[in-house]
Amino acid sequence: MNIEGKNVLITGGGGGIGAALARRFRDEGARAIAVVDRDLAAAQAVATELAPRVRALAYQVDVGDAAQVQAMVERAEDEAGPLDLVCSNAGVFPRGDSLTGDSNWSLSWTVNVMGNVHVARAVVPRMLQRGRGYILVTCSAAGLLGNMDAPYMATKHAAVAFAEWLAIQYRTRGIGVSALCPLGVMTPMLTEVANGNPAAIQGVLAGGEVISPEALAECVVQGIAGERFLILPHPVVAERVMKKAADRDQWIAAMQQQFAIT
Numbered sequence: 001m002n003i004e005g006k007n008v009l010i011t012g013g014g015g016g017i018g019a020a021l022a023r024r025f026r027d028e029g030a031r032a033i034a035v036v037d038r039d040l041a042a043a044q045a046v047a048t049e050l051a052p053r054v055r056a057l058a059y060q061v062d063v064g065d066a067a068q069v070q071a072m073v074e075r076a077e078d079e080a081g082p083l084d085l086v087c088s089n090a091g092v093f094p095r096g097d098s099l100t101g102d103s104n105w106s107l108s109w110t111v112n113v114m115g116n117v118h119v120a121r122a123v124v125p126r127m128l129q130r131g132r133g134y135i136l137v138t139c140s141a142a143g144l145l146g147n148m149d150a151p152y153m154a155t156k157h158a159a160v161a162f163a164e165w166l167a168i169q170y171r172t173r174g175i176g177v178s179a180l181c182p183l184g185v186m187t188p189m190l191t192e193v194a195n196g197n198p199a200a201i202q203g204v205l206a207g208g209e210v211i212s213p214e215a216l217a218e219c220v221v222q223g224i225a226g227e228r229f230l231i232l233p234h235p236v237v238a239e240r241v242m243k244k245a246a247d248r249d250q251w252i253a254a255m256q257q258q259f260a261i262t
């Protein structure tokens with residue numbers, strides 16, 4: 001899919017990767033861009049920046065709330081027109097222990113998994129009716145590999161699985177689906193995680209180069225143009241996925257060695 005003339009919606013569009021995608025889609029000639037975030041001021045700031053080159057809208061929504069997402073999609077289609085590309089990008093990386101409490105698991109599940117389900121539930125019937133559309137799910141390399149905090153790693157694996165299920169179900173009925181799986185991207189999320197939990201970020205830093213959100217947006221435009229399922233802005237991820245698939249035991253041992261786990 002080419003972005004020119006398309007109506008786009010981006011969750012988590014108020015900052016980081018989502019905001020960079022919005023700017024890049026504007027530059028690619030999108031017709032309308034709906035910037036969705038739980039932080040209304042952030043969404044409005046990005047929308048203001050996008051206008052007037054594109055019809056820019058801002059909505060405050062918590063993607064963990066199915067009713068809010070449903071109402072927002074209805075409103076966005078009324079105000080912007082039929083959505084061609086929907087980027088389910090909002091995500092969280094709550095810091096802390098992986099075993100000692102439920103709150104990080106619950107928040108990660110609600111946003112990183114159910115957020116994508118709520119978005120798909122709202123947009124898939126509309127796209128099916130039109131026989132066209134595209135859904136980009138921002139997952140993570142943590143959805144294919146390890147080692148990050150368990151709630152993040154497990155929910156991103158679930159996000160990849162859900163995106164794959166969407167692709168299997170709907171590609172033949174006109175809906176394109178991609179799963180975006182980057183390693184480190186220089187955004188507020190990465191900085192916050194690095195500041196609060198240096199151990200958690202080791203996985204990212206050990207993984208390779210931290211790229212800019214703008215470089216990532218370039219890969220996304222190319223990936224969507226090629227309608228590829230996996231969009232891997234860090235090519236090394238593809239090699240590691242092969243290694244992991246070839247021998248899981250060796251992979252686990254390599255992770256233990258890399259993170260000095262004895």
Ligand SMILES: NC(=O)c1ccc[n+]([C@@H]2O[C@H](COP(=O)([O-])OP(=O)(O)OC[C@H]3O[C@@H](n4cnc5c(N)ncnc54)[C@H](O)[C@@H]3O)[C@@H](O)[C@H]2O)c1
Nearest residue numbers: 012014015016017038062063090091140184185187188189
């Ligand atoms: N930065 C990285 O290194 C990296 C790497 C791989 C994947 N990702 C993924 O990319 C996506 C975007 O991350 P980012 O780095 O731009 O993070 P970020 O924290 O910089 O931006 C995320 C945006 O999502 C919004 N948001 C969070 N929870 C929300 C909710 N419940 N409802 C609506 N909006 C919500 C935040 O307000 C924020 O504006 C996430 O899914 C993240 O897991 C990031």
